[in-house]
Amino acid sequence: MSKLMLDLQGLSLTPAEEQLLLRPAVGGVILFSRNIQDAAQVAALSAEIRSIRPDLLLAVDQEGGRVQRLKQGFTRLPPMRELGRLYELNQAAALDTARLIGQLMAAEVIQVGLDISFAPVLDVDYQRSEVIGDRAFASDINTLIALAQSFIKGMQLAGMAVTGKHFPGHGYVAGDSHTCIPVDERSLETLQASCLKPFVALASQLQGIMPAHIIYTSVDSQPAGFSKVWLKMLRKELNFTGMVFSDDLAMEGASQAGSFPQRAAAALEAGCDQVLVCNNPTAALEVLDWLETQDLEPCTKIAALKAQPATSNNWLNSPEALLARQLADHLVTKDLQSVLHLLT
Template sequence: MPKEIVPYSIAQDQLSLQEKVGQLFMLAAFINDTEEEVQEMERLIKEHHIGALCFFHSRASAATNFEGKKAVVHNENSYDRLKELIARYQNAAKYPLLMAMDAEWGLAMRIENTPQYPYAITLGAIQNNDVLIFDVGQRIGLDCRKAGIHWNLAPVVDINSNPDNPVIGYRSFGDDKEQVSTKAEAFLKGMKSMGTLNSIKHFPGHGDTATDSHLGLPVIDKSLEELRKNELFPFQKLIQVGVDSVMVGHLSLPKLDSEEPSTTSSKIITGLLRNKLGFEGVIISDALNMHAVSKKYPKAGKLEAAAFTAGMDVLCFSEHPAEGIENILNDASESRIEESFKRIWKLKEIAFSANSFPETQEINDVSVLNRMIAKNSLTEVFNNPKGAKEFRNSSFINLSFAPNKSNHFFKKLEEDFQQKTWELSSQFLEIKKELEKHQNVVLALFPPSIKPKNQFGFDAELLNFIQKLSAEKNVLLYLFGNPYVLDILGLHSNSNTVLVYQDFKEFQEEAVRHFKGEATALGKLSITLKTFKYE
């Protein structure tokens, strides 16, 4: 097993300069790797004294499969495999490794059969109850530590002011800078209570973009003054409160640096984040394999060296550690290397402290917490004052689109109102005949995808059907997914919508209670939609 972490005062003399540079590299580790790939990772850890690993599901997951052409294989035993690999990789390390993961909505973001918590956009709908968001951060922090993860690369503090954003969207708390800051702070405090390290991202703000930085370089053509008023606001506020690390996104900001993207810009990393905003903690890159920056540096190791020179401390998802270490050793001064090494080692001291992981603490059960969030986030978007009451007191038809989902919502409506559920995925002809008998339609939509790519997974025939339906009938829509879906549905102004946000059983049951008049929608939409208008 690796040695216990020693204080920086000892480590600064104990580690060679090459070992110190190795500590600045965070490699991508894949839970479903082959034995050959695992052994290669063990070799890299041993030979290059790697300092951290970031775990992903598999090499077919979104981390490397940007175009989504590879099929992700489901693995029921991912959690046990994660713990097994953590033990093996720690055993291969001369110095303890920091284990990291993107667990924005829990380990379920990467690992099957683990607790999933609501997306940030759902939490953004909660009004005046930040205790619930603290509880989410606390639960996620606890789940991380139990699995062996020290560092959750979360939360996203981007202000999602662009409805066309393909990569942030549902991962953001909303488009209001004050709400984003307040909710992110509650989440951070919850994680900290469990001793879990954090990282606010994606500096200096990825919200007002329409380009996916996995595929290309987003451009934000704003001045520093404009950025300070909005994008930079959460970063400024949270840095003052205290955060462990800041992740720099892959962005082009020509009015701040006309030559380099933020990843390799000393003006943005050192000049703005370090000097102007006064951040003294660890600065970590977004994944360096992302095409926004990787294509600009085809020669192995040059991107890592350029990011380090600009002021980066940790090089996340480096694909060329050997060459990167060599380039940094050739280009950087000992004092500059020591600065970054000290920051990452101090983070390790926190993570491996005997007091960093509370042994016992009473916290909410996952299901209880999710139910409480459902009760507080459910949001009515009603243009027609006739709400659910008119529907439940009259004859209505149940329509559902829930491919591969457990539809608790309509099962309960069938039981309580003796109304058959018609599946839009397979019963189009029968439905059209049945619709002639009804003016009121209850429609439950479970979008196939949480991401906007390819119309959230809806086909054109279904979208056309829904648009025509809302023009001819009184439609009450329960949307169990991303609220940005409303922008593509083309609903008639007479339609009413209840945003449920998640498809968890607890959220579906709360939606039933709402329909039956037993629950009030307490949430408020935290974003501005592009085309869907509401009051």
Template sequence: MSPFEHTSLGSSGLPVDLDEAAHRCIVAGFDGATTVPDALKELVDRGLGGVILFTRNIRDAEQVRRLTDELRAIRPDLLVAIDNEGGGIGHLGATGAPEVPGSYALGVVDDPNLTAHCADALAAHLAGLGITASYAPVADLQHRPDNPIVRTRSFGADPETAARHLRAWITATEARGVASCAKHFPGHGGTVTDSHHGLAVDPRPYDALQADLEPFRAAVAAGVPMLMSAHVVFPALDPNRPATLSRRILGDLLRRDLGFEGVLVSDSLEMKAIADEYGSAAGARIALAAGADQVVIAVGDLDVTLDCRDAVLGALRTGVLAPERVGEAAGRVRRLAERYATPPATTPGPASMAGPAPVAGVASVAGPASVAGVGLEAARRAVRSRGVPPAVRGAHVVDLFPPPHSALNWGGEDLLNEMRAVDPTATGTAVTGECADPDALVEGIVRRCGAAPLVVATCDAGLHPWQVRLREALLDRRPDAVRVDTGLPEGGALQSYGRGRVNLRAVAEVLAGV
């Protein structure tokens, strides 16, 4: 007998308890920062499991705390989540969020205690804002130099290194009363496609995939309360469907083999890997049937979320989606909410480390972000250099980097600003895309630079040929220029392993000799 069989019917034509259970399986994004839209209020009233915040919802710390309070006033067991990876990838810059380097730099340093300090700083800030679910850390291994999406978000290519740092991150985050989420199961690092833009495939054989599972095994053993699935097809695991929609991967591999008992949340369903191949609404139904507990619809247009919700309710009415499966998923979400939905009044730091001061409210997190503190220490320790002059004062800095990824919302920080902070005599040029007349650009840079030292920084130039062409043209004119890599290492004399603000400040300090 279904547990929903004898309850009264709601507006969906389903038992009220089943309608609520279906809503618990949804995480919604929304437009607007200062007020909660009426359509979202209705969803929350009916049991919505969570909301995910983005930069579009953020103005300052006080506003965010008012927003999270307003949401919980509608339903106290609502989970409020955000992507908060560090390394400039996040949405809370306007709230004075602490600056920490990305995961790759932390893996280079390979000090799990330092990683725990960084994770603690981020989690304390979230708790002070009333955000108690963080879709981080990234557990993907960075295998391929042509992978377009994992890169410095990963702790590296070595599964043991990644496992050490995942354990540190998860433990520190848990100590702040914030739910962490290891992603993207079973790994996005072996692909050459960004699943935001298309269906990604990892063609490696079964044995080669085992290393990628080790960080996730470590996360499960560390008690991670959430995992996020990848919109990636693994022919060796399931040739027909991406992991998000695969019973074999979510059920047999994750639940049975890895023994994960927490909440499995999908990556965003409006990403083209799902939306273009299946449709977001069908993706929601299939993902829940396959074993997901929550599906994320991150786009601000709530009509997309309502379409996904209606597809799930329709599948329940017709029997395509089993009520028992939805009840199981909703039960996991309820247990997660019991632990994390209400932010603690105070959040003691981890007993094993001297973390930041406890965060009790908005006052402690408001104000401009600072590059001081544990994040800058970590970034400094990550910098690697060879053949760099003791001080490159008064340099002309050419910073080449791609435009920020729309979903990750990296803030577009540039090296020139950080150089000027430590050397006001520095000048420079920031270039964020291919220009119409590169020869004229090179000529202008060389002319403006004159006899001053030249610094040429690139970010993942191997993925962006325009950077390679500009860099080589500048080096032909100025072979004495100092090469800097601000993404993955590509032969530069100075390597930061990330473009977070503290990464760039640490590089600037080395260049300026301070």
């Protein structure tokens, strides 16, 4: 049924993990820093997983800035905020750079055998949320949408499906849903005029969406990822037809839903297609055991998120890819003038 995405303990599979991945309720694997040494090792781990279950979706968080798992042998990527700063100086240059950075990120991830990076962040930066902060493209919504659209184009040119997060918007709350259950008390009308706009504008270009573990009290008493109201809105009003991933069910923001099997049940019942349980092997096993007692429809959307490596392999050796790496280097050091110099 492929409903669970889980993580691994180390740099290669243990015998127990080899058996775990054979269980049909497992649908994907997400890598964290503990699973990553360098590009060659990640490629070997990806191949090891695929030799057991070629149908699994292999994921990583490779946004850039402080959220970049793949480092040794990969380009250091800037936080998306630097693209927003560049946009203030030269819109055309910023849009070109966003496309190139998106393509570079995706191509490097695909090259080591992974399918997706959970990116981009579509949250608006209200300068309130430390966990979002410079992960957001901008505070101005139109700027955010324009840059995200170019970044998305780059990812897709590389052959990677795109997952927008955190629906319907994580940027306004100060609390970190990893460690608490944040509450956003704004009206639906306010949300529609702000945080929801990037998702409305870009839903048709996304293959995946990850809802936030945030309670929006004017809409529902449940966090968005457990809310039939929010996920129905996503499907019916935004006409989103892709994969809905729960955010990590081991986060504190998910705790309101109860035990781990209860969290998985609530997320799937609300409309999530696949649930993530990370950094808690016992919890992942509890969810897996529970899933195997359920008569659930198979997850049919994984195939649409599998990487297309033929699209990106040649590009990584191209002059355009070299330019993308140079642009990334300058953005990491906040040297925007050098970025403009390269593009003009």
